[in-house]
Amino acid sequence: MRTWREFIEALTSSPRGWNADGRTLGLGLATAMAKQRERATRTVEDYLRHEAADDRQVPTSG
Structure with a gap:
C-alpha cells in the first residue's frame, strides 16, 4: 500500500515524458x-x- 507521501508526490510531480523546449521527452x-x-x-x-568513518578510526595518543 502506498504511503501518503508517495501519493502526494505522484499527484504533484511532473508526468513522465514531460515537455522540454516544446518537445516531449521519451519515457x-x-x-x-x-x-x-x-x-x-x-x-x-x-x-x-x-x-567521518576515517576520523573515528584514527588512534589518539594520551
Missing part, C-alpha cells in the same frame, strides 16, 4: 533524469560518510 529519458535528480548529492554524502 526512458524522463525516468533517467528523475533518477539522476534523486541521486544528485549521493557522491558528496558518500564522501562525507567515508571521511
Whole structure:
C-alpha cells in the first residue's frame, strides 16, 4: 500500500515524458533524469560518510 507521501508526490510531480523546449521527452529519458535528480548529492554524502568513518578510526595518543 502506498504511503501518503508517495501519493502526494505522484499527484504533484511532473508526468513522465514531460515537455522540454516544446518537445516531449521519451519515457526512458524522463525516468533517467528523475533518477539522476534523486541521486544528485549521493557522491558528496558518500564522501562525507567515508571521511567521518576515517576520523573515528584514527588512534589518539594520551
